[in-house]
Amino acid sequence: MAEKTQIAKSVANKFSKETYLYWYELMQLIRQFELTAEEKYKMEGKIRGFFHAYVGQEAIAAGCITATRPEDLFITGYRDHGLAIAKGVSVNSCMAELYGKATGNAKGKGGSMHFFGKDVNFYGGHGIVGAQIGVGAGLAFAEQYRSSDNVVLCFFGDGAARQGILHETFNLAMLWKLPVVFICENNNYAMGTSVERTSVVIDIYKLADGYEMPADTVDGMSAEAVHESVTRAVKRAREKGGPTLLEMKTYRYKGHSISDPAKYRSKEELEEYKEKDPIHQILLTILSSGFATDPEIKTINERVAGIVAESVKFAEESPWPDDSEVLKDIYMDKDYPFIVD
Amino acid sequence: MARSIQFREALREAMSEEMRRDESVFLMGEEVAQYNGAYKVSQGMLAEFGPRRIIDTPITELGFAGVGVGAAQNGLRPIVEFMTWNFAALALDQILNTASKMLAMSGGQISCPIVFRGPNGSAGQLGAQHSTAFESLYANIPGIKVVSPSNGYDAKGLLKQSIRYEEDPVIFMESEVMYGDKSEVPEEEYYIPLGKADIKKQGRDVTIVSFNKMMKVALGAAEELEKDGISSEVIDLRTIRPLDWMTVLESVKKTNRLVIVEEQWPFASVSSELSYRIQKEGFDYLDAPIRRITAADAPLHYAPNLVTAALPDVPGTVNLVKEVMYLEK
Numbered sequence: 001m002a003e004k005t006q007i008a009k010s011v012a013n014k015f016s017k018e019t020y021l022y023w024y025e026l027m028q029l030i031r032q033f034e035l036t037a038e039e040k041y042k043m044e045g046k047i048r049g050f051f052h053a054y055v056g057q058e059a060i061a062a063g064c065i066t067a068t069r070p071e072d073l074f075i076t077g078y079r080d081h082g083l084a085i086a087k088g089v090s091v092n093s094c095m096a097e098l099y100g101k102a103t104g105n106a107k108g109k110g111g112s113m114h115f116f117g118k119d120v121n122f123y124g125g126h127g128i129v130g131a132q133i134g135v136g137a138g139l140a141f142a143e144q145y146r147s148s149d150n151v152v153l154c155f156f157g158d159g160a161a162r163q164g165i166l167h168e169t170f171n172l173a174m175l176w177k178l179p180v181v182f183i184c185e186n187n188n189y190a191m192g193t194s195v196e197r198t199s200v201v202i203d204i205y206k207l208a209d210g211y212e213m214p215a216d217t218v219d220g221m222s223a224e225a226v227h228e229s230v231t232r233a234v235k236r237a238r239e240k241g242g243p244t245l246l247e248m249k250t251y252r253y254k255g256h257s258i259s260d261p262a263k264y265r266s267k268e269e270l271e272e273y274k275e276k277d278p279i280h281q282i283l284l285t286i287l288s289s290g291f292a293t294d295p296e297i298k299t300i301n302e303r304v305a306g307i308v309a310e311s312v313k314f315a316e317e318s319p320w321p322d323d324s325e326v327l328k329d330i331y332m333d334k335d336y337p338f339i340v341d
Numbered sequence: 342m343a344r345s346i347q348f349r350e351a352l353r354e355a356m357s358e359e360m361r362r363d364e365s366v367f368l369m370g371e372e373v374a375q376y377n378g379a380y381k382v383s384q385g386m387l388a389e390f391g392p393r394r395i396i397d398t399p400i401t402e403l404g405f406a407g408v409g410v411g412a413a414q415n416g417l418r419p420i421v422e423f424m425t426w427n428f429a430a431l432a433l434d435q436i437l438n439t440a441s442k443m444l445a446m447s448g449g450q451i452s453c454p455i456v457f458r459g460p461n462g463s464a465g466q467l468g469a470q471h472s473t474a475f476e477s478l479y480a481n482i483p484g485i486k487v488v489s490p491s492n493g494y495d496a497k498g499l500l501k502q503s504i505r506y507e508e509d510p511v512i513f514m515e516s517e518v519m520y521g522d523k524s525e526v527p528e529e530e531y532y533i534p535l536g537k538a539d540i541k542k543q544g545r546d547v548t549i550v551s552f553n554k555m556m557k558v559a560l561g562a563a564e565e566l567e568k569d570g571i572s573s574e575v576i577d578l579r580t581i582r583p584l585d586w587m588t589v590l591e592s593v594k595k596t597n598r599l600v601i602v603e604e605q606w607p608f609a610s611v612s613s614e615l616s617y618r619i620q621k622e623g624f625d626y627l628d629a630p631i632r633r634i635t636a637a638d639a640p641l642h643y644a645p646n647l648v649t650a651a652l653p654d655v656p657g658t659v660n661l662v663k664e665v666m667y668l669e670k
Contacts, residue, residue, distance in 0.1 A: 073415070075411075104448070105448070106446060106447050106448035106450070107448030107449065108448070109445055109446060109447075109448045110446045110447065110448065114446040114447070116446070116447035116448065116450050116451060117450075118447070118450040118451055123414065123415075123451065124443070124446070124447060124451065125446070126439070127438075128434055128438045128439070131407070131434055131435065131438060131439055133407070134403065134404055134406070134407015134408060134410070134411065134435060135407050135410055135411035135414065135435075135439055136411060137404075137407065137408050137411060138407055138408040138409060138410055138411015138412040138413070138414070138415065139411040139412070139414065139415045140411070141408050141411065141412045141415075141417075142411070142412040142415035142416055142417045143415070145365075145367070145393070145412070145417060146416070164403060165403050165404065165407060165434075168401040168403055168404025168405075168407075169404050169407060169408070171399065171401065171404065172398070172399070172401065172404050172405065172408060175399070328449070329444050329445050329447075329448060329449035330444065330445050330483050330484050331444070331484065331508075331509050332444065332452050332454075332508035332509050333508070333509065336583065337536070337583045338483075339614075341621075
């Protein structure tokens with residue numbers, strides 16, 4: 001049954017210095033990657049297509065990584081840059097994918113919405129709202145079938161909560177006790193439509209009640225809260241207790257996509273959330289706990305800037321995919337007789 | 342040693358043999374386990390393989406198709422049964438947008454070895470929503486393969502091939518009205534590669550191409566035509582995507598005439614694609630326009646005479662052949 005869990009903000013003593021510094025660096029890396037990529041898109045036209053930034057939602061990626069093992073699988077929707085980087089898809093290959101280069105993590109065939117890293121158990125980057133919920137349950141089905149104790153973290157937005165696949169999958173996942181954690185990154189807007197305008201059920205975690213699935217609502221701006229809730233849900237899944245729905249209350253600072261000026265929400269609303277900025281909160285804890293000094297933070301920031309700058313250089317210097325790639329990776333067959341005229 | 346067994350038994354043997362061979366193969370769908378299959382294709386499989394591998398689902402096509410796709414992407418080899426392909430329309434997003442595209446979108450990282458199977462097309466007076474033939478619709482999609490056998494022997498070999506060797510999603514189309522058909526199936530194990538048409542009857546005057554249960558119409562017409570001294574070569578496509586047009590072309594080089602019989606709706610159908618290919622590759626060999634007989638360009642109605650009137654039949658096919666031979670106006 002769904003239960004609202006309040007998690008105290010001040011949990012610094014529960015996590016180590018290393019964890020905080022890891023969170024800070026990862027979240028900064030995601031944010032600087034997004035800001036730089038957006039600049040390359042808007043100012044230089046180096047990146048095209050739909051582009052959905054993760055800025056503001058970094059604490060979710062950070063908390064999920066520390067609450068899971070590398071063998072656990074992640075799958076998400078099209079706002080996928082942050083989770084891909086967190087899971088370990090190389091930053092160079094992420095920037096190159098945005099540029100559409102052959103060295104991208106999907107060889108320049110996916111773009112912003114379709115990052116993949118099977119070697120690090122990142123199953124993408126899906127563009128049909130909610131479709132990855134069913135696929136994520138299927139990934140978990142395979143883990144259960146093989147009797148592994150790996151868990152799938154299946155991410156989606158508040159918009160996907162209104163799709164039929166969510167309900168069909170919740171039902172099956174509970175029926176079969178699949179080892180999956182459903183994570184709704186509720187940034188309050190399905191493109192331009194606020195949660196309140198999409199349903200009378202505005203607490204998305206309550207949707208789990210219809211399937212008797214355990215659920216929590218979580219402060220998605222707090223890496224600590226995310227880590228703690230995901231740790232509990234992952235433990236349940238590993239111990240064959242079945243799925244959990246976690247509704248992470250978060251906020252995207254940017255529009256839905258790069259072409260969205262987000263006129264449907266107020267400046268005050270945005271500023272209110274920016275005060276809760278997940279990176280800033282972590283930084284305050286680090287400094288007040290003496291985990292790092294200002295110069296040490298500066299060193300981290302410079303390292304992050306270097307990684308991002310290197311990824312831009314890598315992407316710009318990488319070749320385009322060869323034209324012959326049009327008919328490659330369509331079938332596993334190497335000699336499939338394509339119709340060419 | 343060949344035995345005469347039903348089409349449904351041939352399918353069951355194909356699945357059971359592959360499941361005995363490979364632990365990663367499982368069957369999932371509505372009524373496949375405890376009910377022993379809506380059409381008894383999976384009869385006895387729950388008893389042999391148990392509920393871990395023969396899995397009943399709720400009526401939730403999109404949901405279990407998604408689970409199947411995810412399981413295939415994560416190392417298993419699922420067989421997903423749809424009670425009819427008409428219901429699979431609810432799962433089309435998972436087939437079209439995920440199963441068929443993920444290998445490409447991931448730059449070759451994520452493959453999806455899955456077989457979606459079930460009965461397809463009309464089966465008497467079932468009304469419009471249970472009567473559509475979907476081969477041409479799925480054959481339009483790059484990234485998947487479409488198989489549509491006409492007899493138990495082919496069905497077994499093609500299904501075993503699809504489960505064991507195909508690393509891409511396979512759409513496997515059967516027919517309610519063929520499940521009871523008997524055919525000679527050897528005891529020995531065999532596989533039939535996808536993408537190979539089969540010449541069912543040699544002939545010299547006209548080539549008749551068909552697939553699935555419409556093969557009965559094609560062969561019936563050939564028999565009738567034989568009485569009039571017309572020798573038809575009859576080809577069973579067996580696989581729709583990839584399409585073995587070269588076997589058809591070789592036949593047309595000999596007969597110089599082509600008639601296609603199919604249950605698809607006519608717009609952008611299998612016959613449309615085959616006609617384009619043969620006129621392009623075999624223009625100089627044709628002595629008459631390529632003709633076809635398809636399902637009516639309409640949903641299938643209920644009344645028995647309307648069903649008959651809307652579907653290809655032997656007399657219509659005979660007349661069409663005579664037209665391309667300029668024997669009848």
